[in-house]
Amino acid sequence: MSALLSLTGVTAFYGAIQALRGIDLTVEKGEIVTLIGANGAGKSTLMMTICGSPRARDGQIVHEGQDITAWPTHLIMRRRIAQAPEGRRIFNRMTVHENLLMGAEVAGRTDTTDGLDQVFTLFPRLKERIGQRGGTLSGGEQQMLAIGRALMSRPTLLLLDEPSLGLAPLVVRQIFGAIRDLNRTTGLTVLLVEQNAYQALRLAHRGYVLVNGSITMAGTGAELLARPEIRAAYLEGGHT
Amino acid sequence: MTALRDAFLSALVALGLFAPLVGLVTTSGEHGLYLELRPIATAVVVGLVFLGRLIVLSRRSRGRAASLAAKPALAERISKAGKYVTPLLLIAAVALPFTGSRYYIDLGTLVLTYIMLGWGLNIVVGLAGLLDLGYVAFYAVGAYSFALLATNFGLGFWTCLPLAGIFAAFAGVMLGFPVLRLRGDYLAIVTLAFGEIIRVVLINWVSLTNGPNGITGIPRPTLFGLALSMDGGPGTIAGFFNVEPAVIQRIIFLYYVILGLALLTNWVSLRLRRMPLGRAWEALREDEVACRSLGINVRNTKLTAFGIGAIFGGFAGAFFATRQAFISPESFTFIESATVLAIVVLGGLGSQLGVALAAIVMVGGLETLRDFLSFLGDQMNSPLFSGIASELPLYRMLIFGLALVVMMVLRPRGLVSGRTPSVALHKVKDIAPDLVAQGRG
Numbered sequence: 313m314s315a316l317l318s319l320t321g322v323t324a325f326y327g328a329i330q331a332l333r334g335i336d337l338t339v340e341k342g343e344i345v346t347l348i349g350a351n352g353a354g355k356s357t358l359m360m361t362i363c364g365s366p367r368a369r370d371g372q373i374v375h376e377g378q379d380i381t382a383w384p385t386h387l388i389m390r391r392r393i394a395q396a397p398e399g400r401r402i403f404n405r406m407t408v409h410e411n412l413l414m415g416a417e418v419a420g421r422t423d424t425t426d427g428l429d430q431v432f433t434l435f436p437r438l439k440e441r442i443g444q445r446g447g448t449l450s451g452g453e454q455q456m457l458a459i460g461r462a463l464m465s466r467p468t469l470l471l472l473d474e475p476s477l478g479l480a481p482l483v484v485r486q487i488f489g490a491i492r493d494l495n496r497t498t499g500l501t502v503l504l505v506e507q508n509a510y511q512a513l514r515l516a517h518r519g520y521v522l523v524n525g526s527i528t529m530a531g532t533g534a535e536l537l538a539r540p541e542i543r544a545a546y547l548e549g550g551h552t
Numbered sequence: 553m554t555a556l557r558d559a560f561l562s563a564l565v566a567l568g569l570f571a572p573l574v575g576l577v578t579t580s581g582e583h584g585l586y587l588e589l590r591p592i593a594t595a596v597v598v599g600l601v602f603l604g605r606l607i608v609l610s611r612r613s614r615g616r617a618a619s620l621a622a623k624p625a626l627a628e629r630i631s632k633a634g635k636y637v638t639p640l641l642l643i644a645a646v647a648l649p650f651t652g653s654r655y656y657i658d659l660g661t662l663v664l665t666y667i668m669l670g671w672g673l674n675i676v677v678g679l680a681g682l683l684d685l686g687y688v689a690f691y692a693v694g695a696y697s698f699a700l701l702a703t704n705f706g707l708g709f710w711t712c713l714p715l716a717g718i719f720a721a722f723a724g725v726m727l728g729f730p731v732l733r734l735r736g737d738y739l740a741i742v743t744l745a746f747g748e749i750i751r752v753v754l755i756n757w758v759s760l761t762n763g764p765n766g767i768t769g770i771p772r773p774t775l776f777g778l779a780l781s782m783d784g785g786p787g788t789i790a791g792f793f794n795v796e797p798a799v800i801q802r803i804i805f806l807y808y809v810i811l812g813l814a815l816l817t818n819w820v821s822l823r824l825r826r827m828p829l830g831r832a833w834e835a836l837r838e839d840e841v842a843c844r845s846l847g848i849n850v851r852n853t854k855l856t857a858f859g860i861g862a863i864f865g866g867f868a869g870a871f872f873a874t875r876q877a878f879i880s881p882e883s884f885t886f887i888e889s890a891t892v893l894a895i896v897v898l899g900g901l902g903s904q905l906g907v908a909l910a911a912i913v914m915v916g917g918l919e920t921l922r923d924f925l926s927f928l929g930d931q932m933n934s935p936l937f938s939g940i941a942s943e944l945p946l947y948r949m950l951i952f953g954l955a956l957v958v959m960m961v962l963r964p965r966g967l968v969s970g971r972t973p974s975v976a977l978h979k980v981k982d983i984a985p986d987l988v989a990q991g992r993g
Binding site: 363365384385386387388389390394395396397401402403404405406407409410413414415417418443461462465 | 828831832834835838839841842844845846847848849850971973974975
């Protein structure tokens with residue numbers, strides 16, 4: 313069975329600086345795959361490279377059997393791939409409703425009721441805040457909105473970049489719970505980038521560890537959690 | 553005590569500032585120029601500053617807490633008043649020609665031209681967030697397209713109007729391509745340069761544009777084929793309606809043409825805002841990276857913003873040409889771009905009503921101020937003010953600039969700063985969280 317998304321030997325540069333050094337990674341349909349690593353390891357770059365910005369210099373990115381390495385970003389994002397980018401990046405002056413519509417419109421979905429229903433079932437808090445401006449939401453609500461906006465295009469692959477960034481542990485648990493529910497009920501495939509290694513590895517089926525732009529370890533979530541070097545590098549200081 | 557000292561210091565600054573500005577005046581006598589001193593006038597100005605500062609300080613110490621509490625109420629009142637202001641303005645605009653005063657109709661036409669330009673630029677700056685300092689370029693392209701088509705090929709205003717829009721849109725897209733990757737200050741500089749390039753080309757391409765001498769004999773618009781002319785023949789408006797031809801008819805007709813064009817601009821931008829394209833523009837203004845991640849084609853979205861904004865600049869330019877019957881590159885200097893941008897910023901980025909109000913204040917207000925100051929100068933015939941009274945109108949730019957600064961301090965986000973959501977909810981009700989969790993609500 314061919315993977316939903318596979319990367320082979322992908323490299324990426326910011327100017328002269330190499331950020332990714334030959335990444336091999338696969339995501340199967342229906343999986344939650346997490347990517348953990350220290351600051352500056354290249355996790356977010358890898359996410360952005362999948363979306364074509366920055367573009368991979370070498371290697372190949374294949375989505376559903378189609379080589380999308382050289383595709384422009386907006387066309388990649390219309391292949392039912394959605395991203396909730398790092399730092400949420402919601403539209404501050406627009407209402408929650410408008411933010412969500414932005415997620416659907418570009419994907420060419422004119423009927424948004426299903427999408428809205430799904431998002432509101434997942435995050436009831438957003439329904440209460442539907443007419444409120446995005447910028448006035450709390451951090452957790454903004455993250456819910458960012459994920460909800462990504463879900464509005466009814467993606468088959470969801471790229472989540474650090475959804476736990478700057479959120480209280482309780483809210484993180486809530487959001488991770490929502491991701492697990494989505495994966496179980498709709499079979500949504502998720503590629504998750506996280507600093508919060510413990511939570512992420514517990515949630516994910518499989519994980520990759522990224523160090524200095526290369527993948528140094530791979531395995532199931534439980535396997536990686538049990539490895540002593542992982543515990544030493546990413547889980548010191550107890551878990552939350 | 554501190555208030556007194558503060559006011560005294562302000563008065564001192566004012567003395568330093570106004571002693572040369574107001575206190576000294578040169579008069580030409582029999583042996584050349586003489587310097588004349590005006591101590592009394594200077595004292596009056598400095599005294600006013602002293603008193604003004606005292607009043608401001610005493611008010612501030614008294615009413616700070618109270619004014620803070622009153623602020624949300626004020627904002628609410630403004631947004632409520634907005635509902636009535638729009639129809640009132642519209643009625644006033646339609647009714648203006650019935651005053652029959654040529655002066656007011658001319659002023660109204662000027663204000664409406666700037667409102668239309670403001671609404672056009674609002675698409676680029678207010679909605680899409682692309683800071684454009686060269687909007688006058690599209691105004692110029694529209695004006696010259698119409699003027700050249702009309703004088704060389706004998707085409708009429710209504711035929712040329714869409715063509716002028718197309719040419720301007722083309723110029724907008726031409727500008728858009730090189731600046732796609734630029735943002736903020738850098739974008740502003742390139743657009744500024746673009747505006748200048750167009751003007752310099754118009755000056756130097758003498759064989760086509762007649763250079764600095766401009767183009768004369770640009771035809772007036774017609775009303776369903778009826779010409780505006782003074783001979784009152786069968787093919788003219790006056791002849792058709794069987795009335796005496798008069799200049800005022802042309803003025804009124806042009807006024808309604810620009811009113812129609814401005815309303816068209818408003819209607820189109822309001823409709824666009826509710827469409828996915830308009831929402832994409834607003835999203836672009838908020839966050840370009842997020843837009844990319846949602847699959848928005850950032851390039852095309854920016855280009856359409858430049859293009860559509862330019863179309864209305866082009867329409868306004870064509871109207872300007874037909875109204876003046878003469879155009880030259882002098883009419884398309886940077887100060888025009890700056891005025892239009894000031895109107896958009898002062899009105900509140902993205903607000904249609906704000907732009908209209910700001911144009912009325914900036915263009916109409918300046919004219920009214922000039923009138924008022926000359927009137928005031930005529931009244932001041934005591935020898936005390938000798939020399940000041942006659943030049944009072946010259947101070948209008950100073951006063952106006954001061955008023956703009958005060959306005960931006962009081963309302964930093966523009967006259968009408970709130971953003972109306974582009975999707976209105978039919979029913980706004982609070983839904984209990986437990987109901988939502990059960991999937992109802």
